[in-house]
Amino acid sequence: MTQPAIPFNRPVIIGNEYAYMAQAVGNGHISGDGEFTRKCNRLLEEEVGAAKALLTTSCTHALEMGALLLDIQPGDEVIVPSFTFVSTVNAFVLRGATPVFCDIRPDTLNLNESILPTLITDRTKAIAPVHYAGVGCEMDAIMEIADTRGIAVVEDNAHGLFGKYKGRQLGTFGCLATQSFHETKNFSCGEGGALLINDRRYADRAEVLREKGTNRSQFFRGEVDKYSWVDVGSSYLPSDALAAFLLAQLEARDRIQERRRLIWQRYFDALGGWASNLGIQLPTVPPYCDQSWHMFYMLTPTPAERDALIALFRQNKILSVFHYLPLHTSTMGRKYGGNIGDCPVTESVSERLLRLPMYYDIFGPEQEYVIETALRYPE
16 A cells, blocks of 8 residues: 555654664663663653653553552443543453443543533442543543542543643543553654553552562562562563653653644644634634643544545545544444443544644645645535
């Protein structure tokens, strides 16, 4: 298949990636928890404000660690938005939990907090809000509902690193939060993630779970004279070579975020009038949310118009893409009781949303070509 002239995403080398990876190899330690892994952990703790941060092999694995830390058991219920990636729900289903699908808001496309009270039962163990496109969920309301009922909150912050809600960093509201460093994210090492721990009660056990259920981390710090199997766990440590790549990107966070802000704002300014005339909805960012500039999407009035726009871009060698399919109507979602009509906003949005190319070096002529192509619709 011929690659489009303008892809949806393109990884970027920002500066020190190769030098740091060579240094990791030179250190003689490219397995997990080396020098660069520890540096990434400290940077996240300091910049985000989490009590503890632990790099993982993926956001999926960070979510699985969260489910283990919360001791999710068969029969427990976990509330998740239907409009999210499957990892958000799989992490809990793997522990035997029953997912309860929540619809999303029509403005920010985040979990609709006003529906939450109707979904909570005496079996509800956790709520997993997703900060879609890096715009914060209504965390004041979500935390009040959860705290009142003694329910844990695990933020899926795969899109939202360094975004804020009412001046507070996303990923610091729930007892746990997860990050993604997949190649489509603002900061990447190809595949990677992190678990942010805001409740220190989980910190020690998280290290054990991440080290195959052993107290190996304590051993290397000299806290025990030998290590052994003390709990369940798995291998969630990324290679230090990947952490080296990631550190270079995180160190350039201000530069990366400013470039992405300019790209997002250019789309918004250039397409605003055209979109309004056609009834196309552009992203909604409440004034009290500082977004992460993760993606730029459009919601067309009808599915047919979305498909026509995607086709127009494809004809001009531009890759624009849709996003999540509703989890509640998927094959697995139906096994857990999901039915068409349960989450009407999710069902509608899924059919009408398309995302424009968004990556560091699209800024300039490539982005202008995307904009010019969009403005030709309808031809």
